[in-house]
Every structure is written in C-alpha cells, then in structure tokens.
Amino acid sequence: MRQNRFAMAVTAAAFLSLAQPAQAADPVVIGVSIAQSPPGSVVQGTQVKDGIEIITKMINDEGGVLGRPLKIVYEDNQGIPEKGRAAVEKLISRDKVVAITGGHQSSVCLAEIEVAHRYKVPYVNTNCWSDDIRAKGYPEVFNPGNYNTRVSTAMAETIGAMKVKNVVAFAENTDYGIGQAKILGELLAKQSPDVKYKYVALDRAGKDFTPAVLPLRANPPDMVVNVMLPPAAYILMNQLYEQGVAPSAKTWFYDGAGIADYPDFWQNVKEAGKYMLAFGLYHPQMPMPDIGQQVGQTYQKEKGHEPNRLIFQGADSVLQIVRAIEQAKSTDASAITQALKDMDYEGVRGKFKFSQEPGYSFQQWVDIPYVTYQLTEVDQPLSKTTLIQATGQPLHADKLVRPSN
Amino acid sequence: MLALDLFVNGLIIGLYYALMAVGLAMIFGILKIVNFAHGEFYMIGAYTYTLIALGLGVPPWLALPAAALAGALIGWATERWLMRPLYTGYGSWGLMKDEYAVVVTFGLSLLLINLFDKVIGPYPMRGPALWDAPRLSIGPFMMSGQKLITAAVAIILMVSLALFIKRSLWGRQIQAVAQNRLGASIAGIDTARASSIVFMASGVLAAIAGALLAPVINPAPDVGIFPAVKSYVIVVIGGMGSIPGSIIAALLLGVLESFGAVYLSYDYRDTYGLVLLILILLLRPQGLFGERAREV
Numbered sequence: 001m002r003q004n005r006f007a008m009a010v011t012a013a014a015f016l017s018l019a020q021p022a023q024a025a026d027p028v029v030i031g032v033s034i035a036q037s038p039p040g041s042v043v044q045g046t047q048v049k050d051g052i053e054i055i056t057k058m059i060n061d062e063g064g065v066l067g068r069p070l071k072i073v074y075e076d077n078q079g080i081p082e083k084g085r086a087a088v089e090k091l092i093s094r095d096k097v098v099a100i101t102g103g104h105q106s107s108v109c110l111a112e113i114e115v116a117h118r119y120k121v122p123y124v125n126t127n128c129w130s131d132d133i134r135a136k137g138y139p140e141v142f143n144p145g146n147y148n149t150r151v152s153t154a155m156a157e158t159i160g161a162m163k164v165k166n167v168v169a170f171a172e173n174t175d176y177g178i179g180q181a182k183i184l185g186e187l188l189a190k191q192s193p194d195v196k197y198k199y200v201a202l203d204r205a206g207k208d209f210t211p212a213v214l215p216l217r218a219n220p221p222d223m224v225v226n227v228m229l230p231p232a233a234y235i236l237m238n239q240l241y242e243q244g245v246a247p248s249a250k251t252w253f254y255d256g257a258g259i260a261d262y263p264d265f266w267q268n269v270k271e272a273g274k275y276m277l278a279f280g281l282y283h284p285q286m287p288m289p290d291i292g293q294q295v296g297q298t299y300q301k302e303k304g305h306e307p308n309r310l311i312f313q314g315a316d317s318v319l320q321i322v323r324a325i326e327q328a329k330s331t332d333a334s335a336i337t338q339a340l341k342d343m344d345y346e347g348v349r350g351k352f353k354f355s356q357e358p359g360y361s362f363q364q365w366v367d368i369p370y371v372t373y374q375l376t377e378v379d380q381p382l383s384k385t386t387l388i389q390a391t392g393q394p395l396h397a398d399k400l401v402r403p404s405n
Numbered sequence: 406m407l408a409l410d411l412f413v414n415g416l417i418i419g420l421y422y423a424l425m426a427v428g429l430a431m432i433f434g435i436l437k438i439v440n441f442a443h444g445e446f447y448m449i450g451a452y453t454y455t456l457i458a459l460g461l462g463v464p465p466w467l468a469l470p471a472a473a474l475a476g477a478l479i480g481w482a483t484e485r486w487l488m489r490p491l492y493t494g495y496g497s498w499g500l501m502k503d504e505y506a507v508v509v510t511f512g513l514s515l516l517l518i519n520l521f522d523k524v525i526g527p528y529p530m531r532g533p534a535l536w537d538a539p540r541l542s543i544g545p546f547m548m549s550g551q552k553l554i555t556a557a558v559a560i561i562l563m564v565s566l567a568l569f570i571k572r573s574l575w576g577r578q579i580q581a582v583a584q585n586r587l588g589a590s591i592a593g594i595d596t597a598r599a600s601s602i603v604f605m606a607s608g609v610l611a612a613i614a615g616a617l618l619a620p621v622i623n624p625a626p627d628v629g630i631f632p633a634v635k636s637y638v639i640v641v642i643g644g645m646g647s648i649p650g651s652i653i654a655a656l657l658l659g660v661l662e663s664f665g666a667v668y669l670s671y672d673y674r675d676t677y678g679l680v681l682l683i684l685i686l687l688l689r690p691q692g693l694f695g696e697r698a699r700e701v
Contacts, residue, residue, distance in 0.1 A: 037519055038627035042527030173672070201672050205631050207622045210414045211666035211674070217547070218407055231529035231623045238621070242540050242549045264528040268623050271539055 027071035031091030032102035040079020051314025081111035088115040098331045101317040106130035106176040126317045130175040131360035143364040148180040156187035164222035169199040171227035223252040234268040241272035261308035282309035284383040292348040316348040419659025420559040424614035426639035426651040428607030434646025438506035444629025445517040450612025451624035455532035476612020477605040484604035521626040532619025555617040644695025
C-alpha cells in the first residue's frame, strides 16, 4: 500500500514537472479590436495591424514577455460600435486576454471602453481622438494616441499665426469629426476672436460634396479645414479643387485629420493635394528613439514605402502593455492597470508618463509630439515636404507657398 | 448664379443616380424581385475599369468596355446560378419565393464586398479620367471633364436602352415577359433568356456607372452601398419597375438634394429623398409613373 502511494506520488510529481514547462510557455494574449472589413476604416485598421505585427515579432524574437511568447488575437469590429462592444466582450471572456488595444475609430472606442471598464481590463486606445473617451475618467483606459484638443490647439495656433480671417471647416458626422470641429471653433473664439469660423458636417459615406462646396465659390474663405477621413476626405479634396475653391491663390487648404501620410493619398488626390498644409503626428525629421526607427525601417523594408503614424501608434500600444506587464511582473489586469498608470514609459515614439488630470487629458500622453508641414509637389514623399513647424519649435509661416491661381 | 450652379450639379448627380436605378428598375419590372447586390455590380465596374487601366496600362477608353463586359458577366452569372432556381419549375409568379431573392442577393452583396476587400485590399483606388481635365470652365460653371463625359454617356446609354426595349425583338420579348411571364412563355418566348438579358443589361449599366465615376468617387470595396440605397429610393418614387419613372425620379432626387443641402441643411441631405419617398407612398403609393395593379 505504502509502495503504491509512493509510486502515485512519483507519477504525480513527474506529471507536474512535465506540465510545468508547458504552462510557462503559455502565451501572454493581448486582444486587438480593429476594422478589418467595411464599413469601418479598413485602411486605418490595416496600418494599426501592420505596426502591431512588427512589434510583436520584435518582442518574441527577444524572448517574449516574462519568458512567455506574446500572442495577439484580432477581432474585426467593422468600425461599428455594437460590433466593437461584442468584440471586446469576446476577447475578454473567451480569449482571456490580459489587455485590449487597437481602437482607431472614436465611436467604436466609446462603446468598447464600457466593456473594458465593466471587466476592469486595461484598454490602451491606439488612435481614437475624441476627447469624450478621456473625459469618462475610466481608470482602465489609457491614451498614448492623439486627441482632438491637441489637434485643434495646434491648428488654432497655426491659423492665428497665418492671420487668416475667414475659416470654413468640413467635418465628418462622427464623434471624432464634430468633436474636433467644435473644439477648433471654441479655441479660435478665445485665441483669435477676429477669425470668422463655421463648420459644415458631411456624411462620411457621402460621394458628392459639391453642394457644400458650391457656396464657397462665390464667397471663398481664406482657409478650408478638413476634419474628414478617407475616402470621403479624398472626394472632398477633389471637389474643392475641381470647383477652384482650394487650394487656390485666395484659399488655403489645411488638413487636420492626418491623411497626408496615408499610403494611398497621392493616388487618390493628385493635383488636389498640392499646396495642402497638414497637421502631422509623424514626419521623418521628427526625433525618434532607436526602437521607433527599427519599426519604421522594418515597415519600409516589408511594404516598400514610407511608414506613417498609425504604424508607430499600433506598435507603441502593444509595447506599452508589454512594458507594463514586465514592470508589474504579472499578467493580472489590475496590476497591469496600476503599472500603466505609474510607469515612465519610453516607447516607439518617445518618452512619456500619463497625466492624471481629469477631463480630456486624463490618462493621456498630453504633450504628444506633432509637426506642421506643407506638400508642395504631386507625389511628394513625406521626407521631401516642407516642415513649417518642427516638434516643439515655433511656426515658420514664411515658408508657406501658395498656388498662383 | 448659385441656384443655377446647384441645378446643373443636381441634374448631373441625377444622371449618375439614373444609370444605377434604371438597371434595378428593369430587374424589378421583369422579375419582380429586388436585387440587393446591385451596388456591387457598380463596384465591380469601378474596379475592373481602374485595375485594367492602371494595372495593365490599357487606355481608359478601352477599359470602359471591359468594365461593361464584367458587368454583363456578373449579371449573367447571378441570374443563371442564383436567380434561376427562383422560377424554374414554377408555373406562376404567384408561387415565387420572394424571400429567396432577398436572402440570395443580400448574401451575394456581402460576399462580393468582403471578397474585394480581402483580394484587392481596403484602400480607395481612384480611376484614371477619360478626359483628364480636373478643372474645366464651361461658361459660368466649373466641373471636371470626367463629370461632363459621364453625364453625356449616361444620356446616350439611357436613350439606347429605351430604343432597345421599344424597338428590338429582344426588347419586345422583355416587355412581354414583364407583362405576363406565363403568357409570354406560351407564346414561345424563351423567358429564361429574357431574364438573363435583363440581368446582363442591368449589370452593364451599373458597371459603366461605376467605371465612369471611378475617377470621382475613389472606389473602395463598399463603394456600391451608397448608390444602391439611393437607387432603391428612386425606384419606389418613380414607380416600381418603371424605367422612365426611375429616370425622372433620379433627376428629381439629384436636384432636390442639391438645393436642400444649401437652402435647408446639409446635415439632412440624405433625408430629403426619404421624405419625398414617404410623401409619394402616402399620396401615390404606386409611384410617379407606376400603375396600380391587382393580383387575382
């Protein structure tokens, strides 16, 4: 009997010792909810995914996280809030992910964070700009990406420095678009009360914006601002150009949606993109840590064209979760949340710590770097564009050029 | 001057709508079904034109007939493989399973959108212009050369279609099938072939619309959803199955949206058509040019 017990104990120990390494090699799973099919912005989703794939490979090549491989589980939210909500629910309850990231459309993020908050699972917002996401004050939601107030502040400063008097913004009818257009109006009213500003909301699924453009022909403003994403933004630009409204000798065209570095930008706008002034979250002349440069080079090698901001933002979101796990030495959700809150993070795009100030800056990388540049030739690569304002530097409006007609 | 600009723009947009809606109206008129994949015929035309012209370097004027051919093929294939089970074996339209057509065409729509998304990619792809004049002044009006050509081709196509339906043997057969499928069949008309021709013609019209607008709308896999929705509204306003009704309703909708967007509110631009639709359904349920029908 005693021998039998001894044999059973030895067998159990052998099983446990065999089982232990397998358990140690279980992957750490991060959930990514992005638009991989229409009607969502598949263009953005693809870029976020490309960045995530690059950094995941880099992390796994260096031994993974806490000695375990890193695994990404993707869910397609189709850019629809309800689908995003379901995707996050599934990632948390079925795939047992340790954190969620990838969000790149504000209306979807606003739905997803409700689920993450309910389960108390950390949610790293990759590219949802709406201030409302921050203003909710959810302790699980972290924002290393851009936000509407940041863009609008930068644009209001630029508009003030350019001394334009009459500005019309075209904004897509989404949380992001309307939110950004409204904030820009409020900031202009404070900083440059002489500027007459109005915004027009356009359907992001629209294909003809000519009726919105035609009234500007008779009475052209000094500047037209874009707060729309492709493909609607491209159609709007072509129609503004076709009607001779902007860019023109009288009217500047200023993009506040960060579309100039999209890989399909020039193919879709051609002449309409020349002389465009752009707010940018990435420019080859921006200082970038080694790891960021590595991500950019890998992307360029794999895809054959320059990277854009979303590649870096996607990569940064995952890297940040990994660093938090390493700092917490745990994959427990509350430990990761605490680590994200406390840590000084040096990532793909630079060094920062999340602000804890309530409102739009809650758990936000407040001083996210940006540049302002102008496209001066058709098919111009980003590296050849004219930098009007380098990161943290004053604006050089004297470098701007206008079309002759 | 702004009013005139808006009127001309509204007419041009109306012509684009008409190209799409007429094909849908034909299918409904002849087969009494709504093709929910009609927008994807348009998308296939836009992509065929763009990919052939940009990818193979074929001149745009030659890529246009290729797009028409692709439209005819998808129309033929849809009718032959997906629609024919609907009426094969049934002696009467009364026995037809309407829900079959809804489910099948809706499924086809989703399949095509996602197939193009995965195979071609999600990026919008602007097609080359047939007339590369992005900014053209014609008197007081400004428009691109492509828009002008599209409007002209749309008029030519719709006149040709009207002549085909009225004058040709096939056109008369189609009219007979539309009036009474069983009667036409007894009279010796190949009703399956007539249905096939209707689907092919519908595919050609939608595909040419997509190709002509490829330089204007920057096609992406879901590009057909928006014009398809407009087409459904137009077909009901014009009178289900009425081709002239669809053309008039399309022009009316184009002008209404153009004026409404400026003088009422741009935010509600897409609702003007729906308001008109509700009014028509309340006051003249058969549509502007539809005929009251009674089933026995």
